[in-house]
Amino acid sequence: MDIKKIESLAEKILDDNGVKNSPVLVEELAEKLNIQIKKASSEDFSGLLLRKEGVSLIGINSKEPITRQRFSIAHELGHYCVHHNKDVFVDYLEYRNNKKESGSKIKETEANMFAAALLMPRKWLERDFENIVKNTFEKEHLKLLAEKYGVSEDAMNFRIINLRLN
Numbered sequence: 001m002d003i004k005k006i007e008s009l010a011e012k013i014l015d016d017n018g019v020k021n022s023p024v025l026v027e028e029l030a031e032k033l034n035i036q037i038k039k040a041s042s043e044d045f046s047g048l049l050l051r052k053e054g055v056s057l058i059g060i061n062s063k064e065p066i067t068r069q070r071f072s073i074a075h076e077l078g079h080y081c082v083h084h085n086k087d088v089f090v091d092y093l094e095y096r097n098n099k100k101e102s103g104s105k106i107k108e109t110e111a112n113m114f115a116a117a118l119l120m121p122r123k124w125l126e127r128d129f130e131n132i133v134k135n136t137f138e139k140e141h142l143k144l145l146a147e148k149y150g151v152s153e154d155a156m157n158f159r160i161i162n163l164r165l166n
Helices: 003-016 026-032 066-082 105-119 122-132 139-149 153-162
Strands: 035-040 045-052 055-061 088-092
Touching: 003 066, 003 105, 003 122, 026 035, 026 066, 026 105, 035 066, 045 066, 055 066, 066 105, 105 153, 122 139, 122 153, 139 153
Parallel strands: 035 055
Antiparallel strands: 045 055, 045 088
């Protein structure tokens, strides 16, 4: 699925569920989509999605920072919304840390794009970027935007670069 379709899907999900402000409350959004979230400490996974007989569960690594947990929930929602034909997704820490090759790199990239679009919607971020950054984009602007959207500075920086805002 291309980025425009992913962006549109994320925007539609936000609109359909009445989400109008940042930070997007991803746990509440998952609940509205009838997806349970469970948190557990793990040395192996960052997040996972299980679907079976009409029941869906997202598992999140509780050892990770809150901003990472939020992104992982949004990422698993991406698998849920974009990849309908697979029942299990496990995002192992070694995939993220490039210690192993991921067999489904395209699906992981799509889930990451969805997560970014869900947590940092294009229209909202373009508006806020324009309001906060008057002349030169600086480190404190990145920090302000990351805090406003409840994401890490790295996630915000990637989103700004991908949207070509800077």
